[in-house]
Amino acid sequence: MRLSRYFLPVLKESPRDATIASHQLMLRAGMIKQSSAGIYSWLPLGFKVLRRIEQIVHEEQAKAGHIAIQMPTIQSADLWRESGRYDAYGDELLRITDRHKNDLLFTPTAEEMVTDIFRAHVSSYKQLPLTLYQIQWKFRDERRPRFGVMRGREFYMKDGYNFDLTKEDALHAYNRHLVSYLRTYERMGLQAIPMRADSGPIGGDDTHEFLVLADTGESEVFYDSAVTDLTFGDREIDYDSVEQCQGVLEEFTSKYARTDETHDEAKFNEVPEERRRTARGIEVGQIFYFGTKYSEAMGATVQGPDGKAVPVHMGSHGIGVSRLVGAIIEASHDDKGIIWPEGVTPFHAGIVNLKQGDAEADAACQSLYDALTEAGLEPLYDDRDERAGAKFGTMDLIGLPWRITVGPRGLKNGVVELTSRKTGESEELAPDAAVARLVEIYKAHGIGSA
Amino acid sequence: MRLSRYFLPVLKESPRDATIASHQLMLRAGMIKQSSAGIYSWLPLGFKVLRRIEQIVHEEQAKAGHIAIQMPTIQSADLWRESGRYDAYGDELLRITDRHKNDLLFTPTAEEMVTDIFRAHVSSYKQLPLTLYQIQWKFRDERRPRFGVMRGREFYMKDGYNFDLTKEDALHAYNRHLVSYLRTYERMGLQAIPMRADSGPIGGDDTHEFLVLADTGESEVFYDSAVTDLTFGDREIDYDSVEQCQGVLEEFTSKYARTDETHDEAKFNEVPEERRRTARGIEVGQIFYFGTKYSEAMGATVQGPDGKAVPVHMGSHGIGVSRLVGAIIEASHDDKGIIWPEGVTPFHAGIVNLKQGDAEADAACQSLYDALTEAGLEPLYDDRDERAGAKFGTMDLIGLPWRITVGPRGLKNGVVELTSRKTGESEELAPDAAVARLVEIYKAHGIGSA
Structure with a gap:
């Protein structure tokens, strides 16, 4: 969505x-x-x-x-x-x-x-x-x-x-x-x-x-x-x-x-x-x-x-x-x-685009969205033209267990950021690796088609 | 079931x-x-x-x-x-x-x-x-x-x-x-x-x-x-x-x-x-x-x-x-x-065992049941100790679009019978082929995991 x-x-x-x-x-x-x-x-x-x-x-x-x-x-x-x-x-x-x-x-x-x-x-x-x-x-x-x-x-x-x-x-x-x-x-x-x-x-x-x-x-x-x-x-x-x-x-x-x-x-x-x-x-x-x-x-x-x-x-x-x-x-x-447990979370991951309108960032977000959807997961993509702080605040409030943050700076290095809502810990990963990680996490809960 | x-x-x-x-x-x-x-x-x-x-x-x-x-x-x-x-x-x-x-x-x-x-x-x-x-x-x-x-x-x-x-x-x-x-x-x-x-x-x-x-x-x-x-x-x-x-x-x-x-x-x-x-x-x-x-x-x-x-x-x-x-x-x-359309049928196929208690018939039914379930379909297996006529009557009444009939005589020839509720037509097939046929039929309706 x-x-x-x-x-x-x-x-x-x-x-x-x-x-x-x-x-x-x-x-x-x-x-x-x-x-x-x-x-x-x-x-x-x-x-x-x-x-x-x-x-x-x-x-x-x-x-x-x-x-x-x-x-x-x-x-x-x-x-x-x-x-x-x-x-x-x-x-x-x-x-x-x-x-x-x-x-x-x-x-x-x-x-x-x-x-x-x-x-x-x-x-x-x-x-x-x-x-x-x-x-x-x-x-x-x-x-x-x-x-x-x-x-x-x-x-x-x-x-x-x-x-x-x-x-x-x-x-x-x-x-x-x-x-x-x-x-x-x-x-x-x-x-x-x-x-x-x-x-x-x-x-x-x-x-x-x-x-x-x-x-x-x-x-x-x-x-x-x-x-x-x-x-x-x-x-x-x-x-x-x-x-x-x-x-x-x-x-x-x-x-x-x-x-x-x-x-x-x-x-x-x-x-x-x-x-x-x-x-x-x-x-x-x-x-x-x-x-x-x-x-x-x-x-x-x-x-x-x-x-x-x-x-x-x-x-x-x-x-x-x-x-x-x-x-x-x-x-x-x-x-x-909120901090949703994986088993009941309304969306499985949030995607935050730090620079909506930037061609590369938009494309990377869309590609993550498609890959997660293809794997039978439901992402929520914050594609609004809003400040990063507002986007993070919304994601924290609604409590999706995982957030992928996508910005031009990271993409230059080929990475996005995967953040756990529960621990607050972030990790930089290639987009594919972030998807693979989420697929693995949700598979343990019997969620997703992978 | x-x-x-x-x-x-x-x-x-x-x-x-x-x-x-x-x-x-x-x-x-x-x-x-x-x-x-x-x-x-x-x-x-x-x-x-x-x-x-x-x-x-x-x-x-x-x-x-x-x-x-x-x-x-x-x-x-x-x-x-x-x-x-x-x-x-x-x-x-x-x-x-x-x-x-x-x-x-x-x-x-x-x-x-x-x-x-x-x-x-x-x-x-x-x-x-x-x-x-x-x-x-x-x-x-x-x-x-x-x-x-x-x-x-x-x-x-x-x-x-x-x-x-x-x-x-x-x-x-x-x-x-x-x-x-x-x-x-x-x-x-x-x-x-x-x-x-x-x-x-x-x-x-x-x-x-x-x-x-x-x-x-x-x-x-x-x-x-x-x-x-x-x-x-x-x-x-x-x-x-x-x-x-x-x-x-x-x-x-x-x-x-x-x-x-x-x-x-x-x-x-x-x-x-x-x-x-x-x-x-x-x-x-x-x-x-x-x-x-x-x-x-x-x-x-x-x-x-x-x-x-x-x-x-x-x-x-x-x-x-x-x-x-x-x-x-x-x-x-x-x-x-009733004759249910495939898209809304409560069960995707009925399995009728003509000789409940016969080891070979029971095993064949169970194997069909498992194969259909594995393919993401829901079979209804009539495993009651009832006459064939009563079993057919129930299946016709509740209207499942497809029925697989399993009996000792057919099994001797390696076949079961696949019957369309709509046309009444039956076909003898190997059990695997019957499953494959149903998987194909339901796939056309977007049903099943195959």
């Missing part, structure tokens, strides 16, 4: 009502625009990041064998009356009446609807296991929306639901989700720590939240520092293997890690003192096993091997897709702006 | 309330499930087609230089009061009140919101031309929703908006949209004919609808048969070229083609009698130029070259993404089921 043809409305000033870094930076970098309290439009740069995150979620869900569907945002109140949640949910449920005076609602979560799909179409245990998920807009009418997309009213979320014959099978599905979530977050450059959690209005026994450590996190967290040494990495996993998934669960959840909601001071004190940590965290996902709560209320049964109808064991599992955009920024920024 | 692990709830009977082919077939093929009147869940097969269509729209919009954003579904009534549409829109607008008694609505279209984004961030003609678009869920509270996704209440739509300094520039944007729409529909295997249309509640002067001919179409259409000979094909186009885009507009709209709303009997009679056609059509898109209607009402001005503030010229342009799923089926099906 050429910046002169893009729509990137960066702001010089930090808006007054934005109190945390991600909210300020998303507004300043022209990623979002508020339209009502807690409701945002996603401008081009923000939408690109949202799509990157969505794509990673889809890919990792597919690897785990989970199947994508799409449920409507507007649902019938009658379905929610079956589970009892229509009355129980409170003021956060956006209730709607249509022209024929039917009671509808904007879905904040979809246990009822997915259970309705299940009971209409599945009748035998032979059709199990089954996990259906969607990525869809949700609405929660927060009393006091704040922190930008971190606690908005309309938000984009992945919600998945497993259906299993037995509790054991459902716990395997739970573990499978835990593994897939670890992979998902790591691909986004995040360390998200699974912590024992409360189940809240969805109900249930087993549940873990995934928390990203950040000073601005809404939750106080307590953990054994050994949990931050754990990474999933690029190990192979067989999602059908009960042992392997259970092993990952044990590895990642056996050490102490809890939010203030479930914190147990006595247990925490069993952790060696030098490894006890207190910090703040942002919730970016949650997994639940809640057994037959919805299947019993709504009659979602299957015929078991013995011919008897039994309610299925279920769980639900969420990733806050739009919230993640904010969480990643909270975890990765500096005074100058 | 292995069918044994997929969720494909096909129905034997055609549901009684479904009166047109696409609605019946989408229900029978397990693509959708109704949740309320005019509101559907998209089951796995349906969601895959929806995503294919969405992806084509995104790709063609990017080629035209249009920039993707995402606006919220829930919008403030105040914004719509600025344009006067909050009161004017009538009962089809889903009006909502939140917990703080604010008036909101579920957006049926987004002229107001995109104009609000524009006026907040664009102030100079130097930032033009600009076209922003989104693909987002919309809601229209139809009095009598019917025909499945063809006239639902919640629907998925691409809506794009151009902002230009002058009427001439805006008409170029109009033409650019026309060209990109022609390409978009052709990639979906559709012939969509631009027809002069009425502007309806959006208002405006120049407008064309794109209609797909189908017996079940809601509109009566009148056209010169010469228009159905036109194809865009794989010609090159420079979207910046006013002449080229204008040329395409003239080529595709100068012959008579109108819906009943704008039909002019006298002009129709000027068409040579043997070329006069009357048929039915399904609207799958519409482009509008409406000038300064919204920019004047909402104060969306830019400073022109002479320093004076002028309201921008705008247009809006829509593609019915969810409706297209139905429209494609209306245009392409037979007694046995």
Whole structure:
């Protein structure tokens, strides 16, 4: 993309009502625009990041064998009356009446609807296991929306639901989700720590939240520092293997890690003192096993091997897709702006032309642009007639991980400059070598066609 | 995908309330499930087609230089009061009140919101031309929703908006949209004919609808048969070229083609009698130029070259993404089921194992599956322990364009059978040759990594 043809409305000033870094930076970098309290439009740069995150979620869900569907945002109140949640949910449920005076609602979560799909179409245990998920807009009418997309009213979320014959099978599905979530977050450059959690209005026994450590996190967290040494990495996993998934669960959840909601001071004190940590965290996902709560209320049964109808064991599992955009920024920024991890960056490299209009510089930039595009990467070329300082400022603010600076002086020596946004370190390289370096960097993240 | 692990709830009977082919077939093929009147869940097969269509729209919009954003579904009534549409829109607008008694609505279209984004961030003609678009869920509270996704209440739509300094520039944007729409529909295997249309509640002067001919179409259409000979094909186009885009507009709209709303009997009679056609059509898109209607009402001005503030010229342009799923089926099906065009098919080929459990047949199927996957194609492997007839019936119903049938008898001769869903013709080929044939077929559609 050429910046002169893009729509990137960066702001010089930090808006007054934005109190945390991600909210300020998303507004300043022209990623979002508020339209009502807690409701945002996603401008081009923000939408690109949202799509990157969505794509990673889809890919990792597919690897785990989970199947994508799409449920409507507007649902019938009658379905929610079956589970009892229509009355129980409170003021956060956006209730709607249509022209024929039917009671509808904007879905904040979809246990009822997915259970309705299940009971209409599945009748035998032979059709199990089954996990259906969607990525869809949700609405929660927060009393006091704040922190930008971190606690908005309309938000984009992945919600998945497993259906299993037995509790054991459902716990395997739970573990499978835990593994897939670890992979998902790591691909986004995040360390998200699974912590024992409360189940809240969805109900249930087993549940873990995934928390990203950040000073601005809404939750106080307590953990054994050994949990931050754990990474999933690029190990192979067989999602059908009960042992392997259970092993990952044990590895990642056996050490102490809890939010203030479930914190147990006595247990925490069993952790060696030098490894006890207190910090703040942002919730970016949650997994639940809640057994037959919805299947019993709504009659979602299957015929078991013995011919008897039994309610299925279920769980639900969420990733806050739009919230993640904010969480990643909270975890990765500096005074100058955002620092995108390679896995989710809206553009893979910025090209800064120091002397727009200079034939040689223009040609070199175009050639870099073409080579990166050819390699399946997306560059953002700042081809505006602006001072170098302004161009650098924009690139630092919007946080592309790599910048290639092209100027007449360097070109005389046959080099351009490749700069890391994270370290600030620059290196002079031949243009071809700069492209090759970027191709190699992104290949390690599974990005690009090379 | 292995069918044994997929969720494909096909129905034997055609549901009684479904009166047109696409609605019946989408229900029978397990693509959708109704949740309320005019509101559907998209089951796995349906969601895959929806995503294919969405992806084509995104790709063609990017080629035209249009920039993707995402606006919220829930919008403030105040914004719509600025344009006067909050009161004017009538009962089809889903009006909502939140917990703080604010008036909101579920957006049926987004002229107001995109104009609000524009006026907040664009102030100079130097930032033009600009076209922003989104693909987002919309809601229209139809009095009598019917025909499945063809006239639902919640629907998925691409809506794009151009902002230009002058009427001439805006008409170029109009033409650019026309060209990109022609390409978009052709990639979906559709012939969509631009027809002069009425502007309806959006208002405006120049407008064309794109209609797909189908017996079940809601509109009566009148056209010169010469228009159905036109194809865009794989010609090159420079979207910046006013002449080229204008040329395409003239080529595709100068012959008579109108819906009943704008039909002019006298002009129709000027068409040579043997070329006069009357048929039915399904609207799958519409482009509008409406000038300064919204920019004047909402104060969306830019400073022109002479320093004076002028309201921008705008247009809006829509593609019915969810409706297209139905429209494609209306245009392409037979007694046995759907016949997907290659460009949008949910899976690229079906693999039918005639003797599940036979070691040689199983291995051959797995090997075909791996080879197709390796080539960047998505096969659906019917690995169930079912009769051949049932497997063929399912494949015919769900309409994959190509089927590979694998059985012990053929394998003895080193062949499998490749069958076209469209023609019903089969050919015996070595497994490698069948894969090579499919790779070649899909390569012509820009699909696959080969």
